[in-house]
Amino acid sequence: MHKIDLLYAKNLITRKATAVRQELSFLLLVENLAFVKRVDVVWSGEDGQWRTLPAHFHSTIDDHKEYWLARVAFTLGPDEPLPGNVQFAVRYQTPGAEYWDNNHGENHSIQADSGIRVDQQHPLLNVEFESNLTDGQSLLPIAVAVDRSLHVKRVTVHWTRDEWKTTHKSNCRFRLNYWDAEFLSNARNPNHYGSQIWHAALKVDDAFRVRYKISCETRQRVLWDDNFGKSHAIQRRPLKVLVLNLHCRQEDNQDYKLSLIAEAIGALEVDIICLQEVAELWNNGQGDWQTNTARIINERLASPYHLVTDWSHLGFARYREGVAILSRYPIEKHAARYVSASRDPYSIHSRKVVMGQIRVPHVGLLNVFSSHLSWWDDGFPEQFEALRQWAAAEHGAQVAATLLGGDFNIKAGSSGYQLVANSHEYDDQYLSATSPQLFRRIFETRDPGWQHDLDDDHRIDYVFLRKGSNLRVTSGRTVFTEQDYGTVSDHCGYLMTFEPK
Structure with a gap:
């Protein structure tokens, strides 16, 4: 891996009777080079003004890799236009060093209301996952983004409540979009830029920790997202x-x-x-x-x-x-x-x-x-x-x-x-x-x-x-x-x- 990599970007516009909102989010893979670090998304909307969006630590993969997440939302107002199409790069700073993922100098881009776009190096990706189960939570929603060009036959979540002593399988269902149903009729063809969204809900009951990995069957092969060999994990507060x-x-x-x-x-x-x-x-x-x-x-x-x-x-x-x-x-x-x-x-x-x-x-x-x-x-x-x-x-x-x-x-x-x-x-x-x-x-x-x-x-x-x-x-x-x-x-x-x- 590089010192910092973009895993996915999301650009979604939702419309309600009371407001129109645009949400931007970016999941980043960061090499753990130092305790003191700063991770940012440097981005510009259609107004051409460059801004810096701080990312925050999300979760640890192992001693060497971490997830960081940047997220921001805007509400359309009389004098507050939405960002629209966005171009961006991601920056990682440690004491005495700076690293970029800027699409080889061309900058990344994602069009307005195009939903989630996964990086080409990660055509199957667990997206918008949380790091903790909340008190009383008994169902764990899973959302998987898949590159449309894979022609997917089946997406499956393999999961355990007891550290793989027993394993469960839950088939994912394909949806055009996975956000709140009331947005669907107003969404402008989300995810028409190459990503499919597949869903599952795991019945975790009162388990303290759940581990899972995701398989994707295509006509030619089986792809896995197993969190870089560690399997994904989510748990209650310790x-x-x-x-x-x-x-x-x-x-x-x-x-x-x-x-x-x-x-x-x-x-x-x-x-x-x-x-x-x-x-x-x-x-x-x-x-x-x-x-x-x-x-x-x-x-x-x-x-x-x-x-x-x-x-x-x-x-x-x-x-x-x-x-x-x-x-x-x-x-x-x-x-x-x-x-x-x-x-x-x-x-x-x-x-x-x-x-x-x-x-x-x-x-x-x-x-x-x-x-x-x-x-x-x-x-x-x-x-x-x-x-x-x-x-x-x-x-x-x-x-x-x-x-x-x-x-x-x-x-x-x-x-x-x-x-x-x-x-x-x-x-x-x-x-x-x-x-x-x-x-x-x-x-x-x-x-x-x-x-x-x-x-x-x-x-x-x-x-x-x-x-x-x-x-x-x-x-x-x-x-x-x-x-x-x-x-x-x-x-x-x-x-x-x-x-x-």
């Missing part, structure tokens, strides 16, 4: 879990930082948050709900989450200090329990954990524990064992996964970390996502001497996933650092992304 120690109201600009946490939760689309050092005023041990930092964060979300919280001990001589879980999805069951031998509210080593049982769509029932345990010499081994036994008792056959999240006060590679690894029951998900080779050495092959490989890893906050759970981590990210949203505590946060296996 599950995002954040762990964060709030530092018990000890931060400068504390109120601003609570707002910043809420803003980040919304921007990052976090689903479940495990919070530690949640603080509310002591008030003679009775607490003060209005000052509870988990409640404040929750109230500042665009739509408040479900919240469970409890406290363990007096913190910093003036707060009830505890833990909390925030969840986008309803918490069907919750509990709080001391895992420490001490239950003295005046002892910092009195440690309570909260558990929430959460049913996540397309994933299943999750048991989530928000934990803040003591240091190794102050009770960690006993507290972790109590937590492990509690989590094991709650992990029934109906539970898809168990997550232990929070501040464990054990450095990576330390005696406490070794205790978790040697339990053969829980895996470190951040390590799995960011250092998979080292993760395998520690949690799978059990190579000797691995502890020293973590000397530079100073984490004490973790998400541990119970082995055998029906989840797999796909990414791990550190947030609330100087470079990422800014610091909000004496801890950074860890954001994990999960998908069902």
